[in-house]
Amino acid sequence: MKKYFYVVLVLFPIIILEIFLRLITIESDSHLRILNKPWYNLLPIKIPESGFFLREPIKNSYKVYDPVLGWKINKNIESHPYYSNHQGLRVSKNDISRKINLDSTEILTIGNSFTHGDEVLFKETWPFYLGKLSKRKVVNLGTSAYGIDQAILSYLISPIKTDTVILGLIPGDLERATSVVYPGIYYGGYKSKPIFSFKKDNKYQILNQPCLLGLDIHKELLLGEKSNFLKFDRNFDEKLFINNFFDFLYFNRIKKMFLYRKNYIAKPIYISPETDNYKYILKIFKIFYNECLEKEDFPIISLLDNNNSFSDRIKYEDPWKNLTLDLKKIGFKVIEPSDSLPSLFKEEKNKVINSDGVHYTPIANKIVARHIYNSF
Numbered sequence: 001m002k003k004y005f006y007v008v009l010v011l012f013p014i015i016i017l018e019i020f021l022r023l024i025t026i027e028s029d030s031h032l033r034i035l036n037k038p039w040y041n042l043l044p045i046k047i048p049e050s051g052f053f054l055r056e057p058i059k060n061s062y063k064v065y066d067p068v069l070g071w072k073i074n075k076n077i078e079s080h081p082y083y084s085n086h087q088g089l090r091v092s093k094n095d096i097s098r099k100i101n102l103d104s105t106e107i108l109t110i111g112n113s114f115t116h117g118d119e120v121l122f123k124e125t126w127p128f129y130l131g132k133l134s135k136r137k138v139v140n141l142g143t144s145a146y147g148i149d150q151a152i153l154s155y156l157i158s159p160i161k162t163d164t165v166i167l168g169l170i171p172g173d174l175e176r177a178t179s180v181v182y183p184g185i186y187y188g189g190y191k192s193k194p195i196f197s198f199k200k201d202n203k204y205q206i207l208n209q210p211c212l213l214g215l216d217i218h219k220e221l222l223l224g225e226k227s228n229f230l231k232f233d234r235n236f237d238e239k240l241f242i243n244n245f246f247d248f249l250y251f252n253r254i255k256k257m258f259l260y261r262k263n264y265i266a267k268p269i270y271i272s273p274e275t276d277n278y279k280y281i282l283k284i285f286k287i288f289y290n291e292c293l294e295k296e297d298f299p300i301i302s303l304l305d306n307n308n309s310f311s312d313r314i315k316y317e318d319p320w321k322n323l324t325l326d327l328k329k330i331g332f333k334v335i336e337p338s339d340s341l342p343s344l345f346k347e348e349k350n351k352v353i354n355s356d357g358v359h360y361t362p363i364a365n366k367i368v369a370r371h372i373y374n375s376f
Contacts, residue, residue, distance in 0.1 A: 021250040031188050034254065038187050043256040044241050045186065053190060053218040067210030068157060069150050070182065070193035073143055081121050090140050092122040104161040105139040110151040111168035114304050115142030117365065119354040124362035129369030142168065147176025149196055152288045165292060166300045171309050174269040174281050178234040180208055181217065185233055185240055186260065192217055195232050196284055204287065207232045234277055235264045271312060273322040282326055289330050301327055302335040302372050307353060310345050338371035
């Protein structure tokens with residue numbers, strides 16, 4: 001009897017913990033997540049049904065599949081507050097009917113949603129404000145969800161001639177460049193993207209072109225640890241897919257998840273100069289710089305704070321320090337983040353970040369544009 005008592009004594013807290021973990025775990029987009037947070041996906045990841053990947057994109061959607069870049073802005077689309085012209089460039093609503101070819105510009109801006117200007121009107125984006133301040137022609141080539149690799153490739157294949165190219169950079173753009181699917185295998189990637197691969201002599205090739213789409217991605221995810229395609233991803237780990245006997249316990253799956261996070265995503269790349277991924281990112285920047293020299297374009301990198309780097313500023317005195325120095329060593333003109341934004345963010349967050357909690361408000365975009373203009 002005493003023996004059974006001790007068994008119950010040991011098992012009882014384990015059972016209580018297991019029940020608690022199951023109560024706080026929610027299924028979302030076919031993934032089991034603690035508190036429905038995408039950065040707390042239980043391992044091994046669950047692959048959505050094939051129907052999830054076979055959803056045909058709406059023909060008049062603002063973004064469409066692209067074999068070279070993964071996705072791009074569609075042509076001639078009106079989807080408030082976003083409008084695109086016949087070249088697939090973001091323009092104002094008034095300009096959408098004008099068949100003006102934007103074949104050349106004085107400044108070309110590239111980057112992700114912060115450059116594109118998600119959640120605000122075209123005339124409330126920082127590239128637009130920069131054009132007004134500088135009285136120079138600015139064309140905005142930014143596209144939502146791009147990593148630095150896609151942003152740079154969009155510039156390299158663009159027919160638009162320019163004198164100056166500005167890459168707007170947030171910390172997460174570096175992580176995106178290490179993955180072959182968006183938003184990452186661990187996060188439940190469902191769109192594939194190109195990825196750079198370097199050899200020992202620093203020569204490179206671009207993998208996954210044409211980019212896999214739909215059911216082809218699903219097949220690779222089903223292959224899991226046996227997929228050669230997924231192994232292009234610099235954050236690939238067999239733990240993402242391999243099941244073992246004890247995975248019926250959420251405790252075990254959560255433990256595997258935290259071990260994966262510790263090794264790969266616990267610390268952002270931009271403040272991790274000692275990591276291989278940081279060194280990999282610098283190689284991509286060197287390609288960008290050399291291509292700009294070849295095209296005789298002046299390259300500028302504008303560092304942009306967001307929710308993540310605002311938080312990092314609390315933990316680190318200058319989280320951008322190492323990346324800034326390394327980019328300058330390559331030869332870039334680097335515009336460091338405006339000190340005005342963190343101060344304003346601390347006083348009144350909603351003056352910097354929009355109601356959806358992610359992107360800049362028009363006020364923040366004005367501050368960024370003026371800061372870039374004053375830094376020329």
